[in-house]
Amino acid sequence: MKFNRRNVYISPKAMLGRNVRIGDNSSIYDNVEIGENTIVCNDTVIGEPMGGYYSDPGYENPHCVIGPDSMIRSNSIIYAGCTIGRAFSTGHRVTIREKSVIGEHCSIGTLTDIEGDVKIGNYCRLHSNVHISQTSAMGDFVWMYPYSVMTNDPYPPSYDIKGSYIGSYTQVCVHAVILPGVQVGENCLIGANSVVNKRLKDFSLATGNPLKVLDIRKYAVIGKGKLYPWMYRFDRGMPWQGIGFDAWARQQESPK
């Protein structure tokens, strides 16, 4: 029903791998490269051109790579100049601006808006309606929840744009804000509606506005015990599934 080649535009300069499917009403622009088995659903744009397209007769669309085994859901817009790794998936109406680099096995939820020049590691999960401002970056296995924001302008409006950074394994709950230039450590938990206005060490539990910071490793729930780091109790879709986090981590460290 979705793949009837109805109202589809595919540039002759796009390169589609084996078994790539392009949904109805979608457009694939110049210099897009899509890896094999990837599904691009209906009403989606891959390789959205940058500003020069509208005014410069010599405009050449920057290269845009979507990895294999990915699923781009409908109405998403991914700009030219992005590089996205394998097994990527999106919800609906996602926007990813130019020159963003996203690792492997990432998932970006419905309505999430990634502004450009952003770096996202592997296995990150941005839920619905997350906003990532330009020049922000994060490590691997970072999860962000709805309406959480990474900001970049310390005295708006200014020329001193300075993205923030979120370390690996950190969880950022709904409506939390990371202020410009702030470095958040690994394995932190940022509470709902909190405003992170200072550097956070690894294993911080940071909540509220003004921000209160505790050590997440001391956080336990009756009948459940210690809950963080979370990698010892959650493995669905994670590369340590079945073998345990420590065994997987040792594999990562050993020479190949």
Added chain:
Amino acid sequence: MKFNRRNVYISPKAMLGRNVRIGDNSSIYDNVEIGENTIVCNDTVIGEPMGGYYSDPGYENPHCVIGPDSMIRSNSIIYAGCTIGRAFSTGHRVTIREKSVIGEHCSIGTLTDIEGDVKIGNYCRLHSNVHISQTSAMGDFVWMYPYSVMTNDPYPPSYDIKGSYIGSYTQVCVHAVILPGVQVGENCLIGANSVVNKRLKDFSLATGNPLKVLDIRKYAVIGKGKLYPWMYRFDRGMPWQGIGFDAWARQQESPK
């Protein structure tokens, strides 16, 4: 202008009632049933298929019902498996995931994102950009305002997903968050940017983060008097319009 049958897909397995209108560029998938006089505007998808559609050759789209006298505005996506009552209306770009059940006379605003397995009663009004996570539920006459959120994961990420619940007549103001598994009573008012981290009794006025809770029945404004419960001073579009809330409530209680 909107109803020219331009670039429309309607499955032969869809059932459209009398006077149903389908806008240009819209798709109605298998096993969708739309009640009479309903308008589906342009660029809209009803019965969006679930994941199995892309991989399972024997995939059958679950039944999706949209009640009569409804208005689905443009660019909305309603998944297969949803059941929605009569006189439903949406803004633009609404997303409703699979297996959600929505009662009669509900209205869902522009960009609102309902994640799936959600239960919404009758006469609920979700304004623009509300986010409802999976397994959340609410009673009747609940109003939620922009960027308010119902969450479901108590220690993210976890396997212990537990939607929250909002009782009938409760109002949830902008940017308020209901934490996972929390039960909010009837006739509450949740203030802007507050974080509801505990069970709230009926008639709670809950504001801030950390949360402060008062009795809403004591809240009065000079020149206006007591304002809550709101059903005694507001009836536009409500079933007690013209007869008053008490008279209507008595009708509900009496045997038919």
Added chain:
Amino acid sequence: MKFNRRNVYISPKAMLGRNVRIGDNSSIYDNVEIGENTIVCNDTVIGEPMGGYYSDPGYENPHCVIGPDSMIRSNSIIYAGCTIGRAFSTGHRVTIREKSVIGEHCSIGTLTDIEGDVKIGNYCRLHSNVHISQTSAMGDFVWMYPYSVMTNDPYPPSYDIKGSYIGSYTQVCVHAVILPGVQVGENCLIGANSVVNKRLKDFSLATGNPLKVLDIRKYAVIGKGKLYPWMYRFDRGMPWQGIGFDAWARQQESPK
């Protein structure tokens, strides 16, 4: 690639200026007037009809004006009855409801939702995902950041809708909420996640919930000095670019 007249609808009652370009899959409804050199990208609707269109056989679409030299990015919806000045630009999926009036040189970011009957001055910049409720208004050079909100209902739900107002040059940071009917002065800075529940004088620095208010003119950063008013250190795209704010301001005051 975007301008192939593929699946485009342009009403014979629309007036398009010289060099106007309309992207594929876009619709321009009755009584829309678009100024010269404006680009309307793909999948965009200008002059979206109001409710009467669906039921009233004599419905006439209200006049909608988009100024010259504008750029409307894809998937935006601008309702009939809006008047928007020259050099306007939008991100993707912007919604602007009926009867809103927007000045010159304004920019509205991706997913921003303007509800109708809103007044926006000149050179305002609303970033991604801002929500402006009905009857809200702002002066000139106002910047609003993601998930900031102007609200309008003091005791929801009520009939006493009362938009708030933001004075010229004021900056409203992420997730900030202006409560209904509140007047914010000129040259203020509203901090992230704050709730503005009272009138703010010019030059207020307002942060938090509950709100704390200081004088922004006393705010200085080591090595940078005083940062506000910001017009003395930032001029990109502003009319005082190259000549300085004071010189420009004097020009505005002098008789022409």
